[in-house]
Amino acid sequence: MRYWSFKDGFGLENLVAREGETPQPGPDEVLLELSAASLNYRDLVVMWGQHGRAVTTPLIPLSDGVGKVIKTGSAVQDFAIGDRVSPAFFQHWDGGAPPQNLERGRLGGPLDGVLTTHGVFPANALVRVPDYLSDAEAATLPCAGVTAWSALSEPAPVRPGETVLILGTGGVALLAISLAKAAGARVIVTTSSSERAAQVRKLGADLAINRNEVPNWSKTVREFTGGIGCDRVVELGGAATLMESVKAAKTGGTIIVVGNVTGNTAELFLPLVLTRRLTLHSVSVGPRQAFEALNRALDHHKIRPVVDTVFPFDRAPEAFRALESGGGFGNVCISCVQETEC
Ligand SMILES: NC(=O)c1ccc[n+]([C@@H]2O[C@H](COP(=O)([O-])OP(=O)(O)OC[C@H]3O[C@@H](n4cnc5c(N)ncnc54)[C@H](OP(=O)(O)O)[C@@H]3O)[C@@H](O)[C@H]2O)c1
Structure with a gap:
């Protein structure tokens, strides 16, 4: 697999493209082939090294992404090969009151994120995304989308x-x-x-x-x-x-x-x-169940997130610069496949 990692510290100068063994899913996990990722302001804070001591390097950045299931663990029943899913921002908050160790379960710091071609995630932290959305549009949902939903629901x-x-x-x-x-x-x-x-x-x-x-x-x-x-x-x-x-x-x-x-x-x-x-x-994003509720509402109204630019995987640092410049209108995304558009 190929991935980007803050290797020896934060800052774009430490964001390096790497190759490694594709991980294999455990019994309750799935292997995703990521198709798109999306940046949030939080990813800039992580990149600036200002996200607090819990977020350390090496780290694969970004919380928001979408991909296809390409392998399932032996105990996984809810997902099949080919399903298009997103990992939830909090990998350990399904619904109800947040767990006391909430901050420990966040993708893109402290947990490795989605700026990768492949990743293994627990099946119970995945959500199917609406079919009518492009990969880039769907990639914006786990943090930005769920937060918008929570801000209007709570x-x-x-x-x-x-x-x-x-x-x-x-x-x-x-x-x-x-x-x-x-x-x-x-x-x-x-x-x-x-x-x-x-x-x-x-x-x-x-x-x-x-x-x-x-x-x-x-x-x-x-x-x-x-x-x-x-x-x-x-x-x-x-x-x-x-x-x-x-x-x-x-x-x-x-x-x-x-x-x-x-x-x-x-x-x-x-x-x-x-x-x-x-x-x-x-509001702190929201649990996996809020992501499902958001998707039902999006699907019902056929709402599309606004995507400004989709950068190719090899130009990921430019995506950080684009968001940092504040010049665009809409989400800055990265294709995780070897094409310029997704
Ligand atoms: N609590 C949570 O769960 C949660 C989740 C996601 C994000 N957030 C937070 O929400 C904020 C926005 O996140 P985002 O990812 O949507 O950010 P973003 O895409 O980077 O957009 C930030 C926007 O803030 C506006 N802005 C900039 N300077 C401003 C100012 N001086 N006064 C008012 N508005 C200003 C700009 O819009 P205009 O140029 O149009 O004014 C800009 O587009 C961040 O602080 C982020 O950390 C919190």
């Missing part, structure tokens, strides 16, 4: 007619826009340019706010909602956006704390949180 699902504010146009945000529209919500998006604003309106957003032109966008959200505020914020910004998100939420509203692209330490004016009786609910 602590209670979005209801028709509610207003959902989604920050940015990253992988999580773009799928959240489509899922929230499919759930019957009004969707407001903040973004960094008028071009991106036009693109999210095409995806169905009812209002797109250019956060560079309107830095106090909570006012615009409140005006758009008749002075009430939004029901839910999918909070992907972190330090620099959390307070504005709190201001944008209605009394009794929910802030889904998902991301931290602008920094880890936020200041919060607690009287506003308290008087508005806001719920701050954090």
Whole structure:
């Protein structure tokens, strides 16, 4: 098999292409031939070496991928050769309350990830993906897709007619826009340019706010909602956006704390949180069962994740640079087969 590995440390200078023996599945495992992988902001954090002490090298990066079953262990009953599946982001969280050692079961750090032509995974951590999606589209689902789903399903699902504010146009945000529209919500998006604003309106957003032109966008959200505020914020910004998100939420509203692209330490004016009786609910991707629920919803509405670029396997470092530059619109993917497109 061929794979990419952070060999002797993090940073792109340590990401090297390698060849090795294809692993063989144990009784409860399957061998996948990977067809595509997709990058998340988290993979940049891993690449920067900033993901904490639990994530060490050598490491095969990336959590999000899709492939075909090419061999099954003797005890595997639920999957057959040829099935197209994705490994779940958490390899040990099926459903219900998260296990206490949650962080230990993540693909792409600390567990080896999917930037490989072949990989062995436990059968009980796999999910079939919808047939109508391309390999690149399906590859975006395990982390970005499931997180978007969880952000709209927890602590209670979005209801028709509610207003959902989604920050940015990253992988999580773009799928959240489509899922929230499919759930019957009004969707407001903040973004960094008028071009991106036009693109999210095409995806169905009812209002797109250019956060560079309107830095106090909570006012615009409140005006758009008749002075009430939004029901839910999918909070992907972190330090620099959390307070504005709190201001944008209605009394009794929910802030889904998902991301931290602008920094880890936020200041919060607690009287506003308290008087508005806001719920701050954090999301950590979701269990395997949430991935199955997401797939049912995608299939029902025939929603397609937005893919910006698919890099060939041999040019994997360029995919990291592309996501890091922030210049694209949609998920940055890598083909795990020897073709430029998948
Ligand atoms: N908790 C979880 O389970 C979980 C799971 C997945 C991701 N995350 C987190 O969610 C965040 C987004 O992840 P992703 O993979 O979707 O990221 P991504 O694809 O890299 O996209 C990040 C987006 O953030 C927006 N952004 C950048 N600077 C911003 C700023 N100053 N203010 C507001 N928005 C800004 C940009 O959109 P615009 O240019 O359009 O504004 C950009 O497209 C990350 O912090 C990631 O770690 C958390």
